Amino acid sequence: MLPPGASPYARTAEFTEATVPPGLLRAHTTKAGAWGLIHVLDGRLAYRITDPRRPVAETVLEAGGPPGVVEPTILHEVEPLGPVRFYVEFLRVSEEPGEADS
Numbered sequence: 001m002l003p004p005g006a007s008p009y010a011r012t013a014e015f016t017e018a019t020v021p022p023g024l025l026r027a028h029t030t031k032a033g034a035w036g037l038i039h040v041l042d043g044r045l046a047y048r049i050t051d052p053r054r055p056v057a058e059t060v061l062e063a064g065g066p067p068g069v070v071e072p073t074i075l076h077e078v079e080p081l082g083p084v085r086f087y088v089e090f091l092r093v094s095e096e097p098g099e100a101d102s
Contacts, residue, residue: 002069006035006091014041014087017080027075035091036070043084051075061086 015021027050030036038047040061047068049057054074060081061068070076070088078086 002037002091003093003094007090007094008089010090012088014085016086017043017082020078020080024078027077029073029075030070030090032072033092034072036068037089037091038068038070039077039087039089040065040067041085041087043086044079044081045084045086045097046079047076048079049074049076 015024029051029063038045040063042063044063045068047061049055051074054071059068063078067089068083
């Protein structure tokens, strides 16, 4: 579940089973404060959380279904399950005015 106030700031290009970057296929993280939403446009994609701080989990993301939520700094990976087309949207929570000064 995304935190309240999370808003998009960037997104990747669309990837297919043939163009997905190798780094996404093995355990990797987003930076601190960066949330991700994995949007599947066509096909199916396995999304695995492999971080020792979380229970190991696998979800199959499908076109028309909810996106996969990527928490900041949590190890995860994806695996195409046949032909697929997807992208990742990055979000962050904006600081309230004056919060950075506290």
